[in-house]
Amino acid sequence: MEEFENDNEELEEGVLYEHFKFTVDAGQSSLRIDKFLSNRMENASRSRLQAAADAGNILVDGKSVRSNYKVKPNQEIVIVMDYPRRELKIIAEDIPLNIVYEDDDLMVINKPPGLVVHPGHGNYSGTLVNALAWYFKDLPLFNSQDPRPGLVHRIDKDTSGLMVVAKTEQAKNNLALQFFEKTTERRYQALVWGSVKEDEGTVTGNVGRSLKNRQVFTVFPDGDYGKHAVTHYKVLRRIGYVTLVECRLETGRTHQIRVHMKHINHTLFNDSNYGGDQILRGTTFSKYKQFVQNCFTILPRQALHAKTLGFTHPSTGEKMLFNSELPEDMATAIEKWENYIATRNE
CATH class of the missing domain: 3.30.2350.10 (Pseudouridine synthase)
Structure with a gap:
């Protein structure tokens, strides 16, 4: 019996693609792989399949093949393709791009x-x-x-x-x-609640939609729900009741950094989806509460920035690595915290 698996991915820090896996039936006769796949996949024209093969995105037993490759019984076929175009008209708008x-x-x-x-x-x-x-x-x-x-x-x-x-x-x-294939490099900087104890660490835990609230995600025990997710973090600065951390993604699940940091009790600062818009650390003094509220006003979103992106150029094979500065709202909030802690310690 031929086996088929469709693992659709639409991720925050990950990719926008469809991932299919087939195990060829033991009785399958010799057949071009593009024809074999087009007979088994919806919205998969021969041209889309040939483009995927040209890009090395059709693998047979772990090795990329051309579109004219002939399939054989019991082989495992893996294919990665972008989502098919849909009947949704996109209106072009002149919006500035950085x-x-x-x-x-x-x-x-x-x-x-x-x-x-x-x-x-x-x-x-x-x-x-x-x-x-x-x-x-x-x-x-x-x-x-x-x-x-x-x-x-x-x-x-x-x-x-x-x-x-x-x-x-x-x-x-x-x-x-x-x-x-997780060969890209993605590093983020996040301001999180609390003083992160370890200088470096790794959070591993399946991430999936909450069974109680479909608008947020949560960590599930291995084997139950969600998808395998790994986040590596490193402390950059401890600033009293908050910490600036660098997070390196090994996987790219929706809300992964936000969910993983909450899982280890270091919710992202002002992350309203996960409770970070509440005062989670600090004192009960009214001046402190007002200070935090002022920071929320300066940074009216979760304190998360995709700072580094690396990949291999698809044509030249050159390693490309890009870095970006923290945006003004996040940089200003961090500066406010540093000033607050310095003044408090004087």
């Missing part, structure tokens, strides 16, 4: 806090996708029926920082595979 780097294959942008990545859930305009549709309106990859033009990963609306956007189908497939 472009860090650009060439014929890709673009790296520094996303400001508050910018939604793609339309949906009431945000049908004013998103990064609307901005990309305008900026790249003359490129073949971009059309009004593609709801995620060039996107291979995303970050939350209220998270700031670096994102890479593909400008060709080859680049999109290649980058998607890099995110899938």
Whole structure:
């Protein structure tokens, strides 16, 4: 009996792709792999499958194959493809982009806090996708029926920082595979509640939607719910009742850093989804409470910034590494905390 698995991924810090796995039936006759897959997958045209093969995204027993490869009984086939285009018209809007780097294959942008990545859930305009549709309106990859033009990963609306956007189908497939195989480098900086005891550490725990509230995510015991997730963290600065940490993603689950840090009792500062918009550490003095409220006003979002992004260039094979400065709201809040603690200790 032929086995089939479809593991769709749509992640905050991860990628936007579909991951399929097949085990070929023992009685399968010799057949081109693109025809074999098109007969078994919805919305998978021969051209999409050939593009995936050209990018090295069709693997047979762990090795990439061309679209004319002939399948054999009992082989394991893994394929990674971007989501098929849907019947959703994207309106191009002239929204400014902070472009860090650009060439014929890709673009790296520094996303400001508050910018939604793609339309949906009431945000049908004013998103990064609307901005990309305008900026790249003359490129073949971009059309009004593609709801995620060039996107291979995303970050939350209220998270700031670096994102890479593909400008060709080859680049999109290649980058998607890099995110899938976890060969990219992604480092974030986060301001969290409490003084993190260990200088470095790792949080491991399945992340999935809460069974009580579908709007948030939580950590589940291994084997129950959610997907395997690993976050490595390192203390950068301890600032009294808060700590600035660097988080390195080994996996990229939705809200992963936010959920993992809450799991170890260090919720992100002003993360309203996970209780970080409450005073979780400190004193009961009214002046302190007012100080924290002032910081919330300065930084009206979770204190999380995608600071470093690294990947292999899809055409040249060159290692690319980008860094970005903390945005003004987060940098100012950190400075306020440092001043507060210095004054308190005088």
